[in-house]
Amino acid sequence: xxxxxIVNKINAAGFQVEVNDEGPDPFIxxxxxxxxxxxxxxxxxxDLNFDLLMCLSGLDWPEYFQVVYHLISTxxxxxxxxxxxxxxxxxxIPSVSDIWRTAEWHEREAYDLVGIRFDGNRDLRRILxxxxxxxxxxxxxxxxxxxxxxxxxxxxxxxxxxEGN
Amino acid sequence: xxxxxxxxxxxxxxxxxxxxxVESSGASGERMVLQMGPQHPATHGVLRLELETDGEIVTKxxxxxxxxxRCFEKVAENITWNQxxxxxxxxxxxxxxxxxxxxxxxxxxxMGIEVNERVxxxxxxxxxINRIASxxxxxxTYGLDIGAWTPLLYLFQExxxxxxxxxxxxxxxxxxxxxxxxxxxxxxxxGWLKKVREFCxxxxxxxxxxxxxxxxxxxxxERTANVGVMTPEVALTYGITGPNLRACxxxxxxxxxxxxxxxxxxxxxxxxxxxxxxxxxxxxxxxxVRVREMQESLKIIRQAIxxxxxxxxxxxxxxxFNKMPVGDAYMTTEAPRGEVGFYIVSDGxxxxxxxxxxxxxxxxxxxIPAIGTGLLIADVVAIVASVDIVLGEVDR
Numbered sequence: 284x285x286x287x288x289i290v291n292k293i294n295a296a297g298f299q300v301e302v303n304d305e306g307p308d309p310f311i312x313x314x315x316x317x318x319x320x321x322x323x324x325x326x327x328x329x330d331l332n333f334d335l336l337m338c339l340s341g342l343d344w345p346e347y348f349q350v351v352y353h354l355i356s357t358x359x360x361x362x363x364x365x366x367x368x369x370x371x372x373x374x375x376i377p378s379v380s381d382i383w384r385t386a387e388w389h390e391r392e393a394y395d396l397v398g399i400r401f402d403g404n405r406d407l408r409r410i411l412x413x414x415x416x417x418x419x420x421x422x423x424x425x426x427x428x429x430x431x432x433x434x435x436x437x438x439x440x441x442x443x444x445x446e447g448n
Numbered sequence: 449x450x451x452x453x454x455x456x457x458x459x460x461x462x463x464x465x466x467x468x469x470v471e472s473s474g475a476s477g478e479r480m481v482l483q484m485g486p487q488h489p490a491t492h493g494v495l496r497l498e499l500e501t502d503g504e505i506v507t508k509x510x511x512x513x514x515x516x517x518r519c520f521e522k523v524a525e526n527i528t529w530n531q532x533x534x535x536x537x538x539x540x541x542x543x544x545x546x547x548x549x550x551x552x553x554x555x556x557x558x559m560g561i562e563v564n565e566r567v568x569x570x571x572x573x574x575x576x577i578n579r580i581a582s583x584x585x586x587x588x589t590y591g592l593d594i595g596a597w598t599p600l601l602y603l604f605q606e607x608x609x610x611x612x613x614x615x616x617x618x619x620x621x622x623x624x625x626x627x628x629x630x631x632x633x634x635x636x637x638x639g640w641l642k643k644v645r646e647f648c649x650x651x652x653x654x655x656x657x658x659x660x661x662x663x664x665x666x667x668x669x670e671r672t673a674n675v676g677v678m679t680p681e682v683a684l685t686y687g688i689t690g691p692n693l694r695a696c697x698x699x700x701x702x703x704x705x706x707x708x709x710x711x712x713x714x715x716x717x718x719x720x721x722x723x724x725x726x727x728x729x730x731x732x733x734x735x736x737v738r739v740r741e742m743q744e745s746l747k748i749i750r751q752a753i754x755x756x757x758x759x760x761x762x763x764x765x766x767x768x769f770n771k772m773p774v775g776d777a778y779m780t781t782e783a784p785r786g787e788v789g790f791y792i793v794s795d796g797x798x799x800x801x802x803x804x805x806x807x808x809x810x811x812x813x814x815x816i817p818a819i820g821t822g823l824l825i826a827d828v829v830a831i832v833a834s835v836d837i838v839l840g841e842v843d844r
Contacts, residue, residue: 306775307557334684337780340791340804351791353778353806357684357700364778385687388814396521411514411843420522421802 284330284361292331296324310351310364315376318367322379325354325363332356333363336383341393343422348374348399369399378403396421479507482825486515492589492832493839495813504824509817513810516843524803529555529769530629532803537623539788539805540841542585545571545578545614546783547841548627553708554790555629558777559766566759567631568710569752573644574617574626575709576745576752580651581610582784583738583745586836590735591662593833594671599662606654609647616640630765641753648746655743663739672735673726676819676831683729686818687811690786692835695721695737696729702782714751716744731834738836769798785809785836805844809837 284292286309290302293311298321300311313321325333333354342349352365369376378401380387390401391410398419401407409416418425430436485496494515500508520539524532536551537544549571556563588603611621617636618624626633662668678688680696693700701718703711719740721733774796780789786808793802812835820828 307560307777335689336687337787338778338789338791338804338806340802342793342802351776351778353780353789353791355780357698360705362706383687384685384818385811385814388810389687409514411517413514420519421525 284359286361286363289331289361289363292328293321293324296328298324308353308362308364310366312366312368315367315369318365319377319379319382321365322352322382325365326382331361332358334358336379336385336389337362339379339386339389339393341397341399341421343397344368345423347371348376348397350376350393350399352379374398375400375402377401380404395419398422484828486512492837493842495832495837495839495842497816497828497832499825499828501825504826506821506823506825506828509820509828511813511816513813513839513842516839518844520805520844521803524800526799528798529772529800532800533628534623534625536790536805537625538840539807539844540582540783540785540809540838541622542838543578543582543784544622544624545575545627546582546781547788548625549575549709550779550781550783550788551790552627552629553781554777554779554792556764557779558773558775558792558794559629560773561630561764561766563631563764564759564761565710565757567761567764569756570632570636570761571627571709572711572714572752573641573749573756574614574624576748577610577613577644577647579784580742580745581607581614583742584610586738586784587658587662587735590833590836591668593829594668596662596665596668599658602654602658602661606651609650613640613643613647616643628765631762635761641756644749645753648750651742651746655739658739663736669725669732671826672731672830672834675726675731675823675827676834677727678729678815678819680729682815682818686815688786688808688815689811690782690784690808691719691737691741692734692786692808692812694718695733697721697723702780702787706780708779708781711748713755714748716748719744731830734834734836772796772798780806783808785838785841786812788841807841807844809835809839809841812837813842 286302290300293300300313302309302311325331333356335355335357337355338353340351347368347370349366349368355362367376376399378390380390387404390404393399394407395409395412396419428436480501482499482501484499486494496512498510499506520535523535533548536547539547584603584607588600591599614624615621617640618626678696680698683693683696697720699718699720704718719737721728721737725732772794774794776793778789778791780787789806791804792800795801820831
């Protein structure tokens, strides 16, 4: 199915989404209240059958956090990108880990590095960083600590960007 | 002199005392928590598995990762688009070519560049040859974990040939930094393709040799068949891709289904697990799929060399990345350890706004508790080896 057909199908089921195809990957944006219902539909509809969640990325934009889901159907080989956002003072997004189990670890990573909380994830702990680490490094205003448990750390953020190339 | 009461107590009462001690602590008596790793030869790097065991049976597995976290995504936000390439090499250091190919293709997708056919074909040749080297390490260490020493000695010999070839090509033996966004670092040296063809002829008879040595060895089959069976449903929901998914019988290979870099021109068969020695999706299937995949890779390499066109390998390399379009792109490629995807976001400046790497091995670690619980400790070793993880790719 082409992206247009997929989006028509989603809208025919009662969701109201618009496709944005300016970039190389067309995407749909959904409200976080509708995320779970949309995700369940994408997974369970026999004509769509998005059975594989390829990637779940958390992003820190100046005004809001965003989570991007890249889905593919191993049966029909069609793809779709779903984006959802939440405000920074309420960084909670419903978890899709009951729909695709792989989201559990990817959400843990997004929580660990970006600081987005996923409501419904059974095991929302830090995954790559130590459990007592402070802050979320992929936030743009993150200031790296100078030491951790008395171990001095090089200050990565203070080094200027290499101007080469 | 201090009296040592414990020494005088006969063995029976000591055990009784132990029993009451265990009971008062609330444990069932046999339950024990075992830390496997982070430094453990069978975890292929620095992975820690917390095993809760009841005698020899594993009742719970909790993986802990992050020991090799090198902040790839954070570092990538502070360097230019081109400088990210060497960092991608260090993700899966056993298949660096495939990693940098994934990143290069993503940047090209966002920029709207299409490279010429010679670059595409050379990328296919180098990636497939690297895939064989990577599978050689997998097969060797898998045998080693199960207790078969000898295959390692043979397979590392074959791998050495590939490493030598890639060293001649790129100047380094492990982290090549050869595939760049827009092209390649430089063209292949004179006579290099002839050596690759010679390697293919050298490698062909080695695969039946390996089958005799390890694949159909009775002990090896007993240790791996019917162990850690992954059903297609479990595999898909955990995001398992690549050879691990094909071992479950799911016919899904990105090189054929969503072709990139000219893979559609080559004739090859994705290898599926059929459950020849046990159930489909067991550890033996995950092993044999990779053995057969090496043969397919040889087929692709030969076809790519035969049809290699002329062209300038650096014509599309951007002189600078200042004109990066604003937007995002996701590109996924078939690496030896499953799908490797890069999600890049550009805000138009010369450094990336966000680079997110999706790795196949990350998902493979997450599935270990689902398929390993309820088995013997020794089987967990076989499973960890069979899903083929490289912790550099898991932790990034």
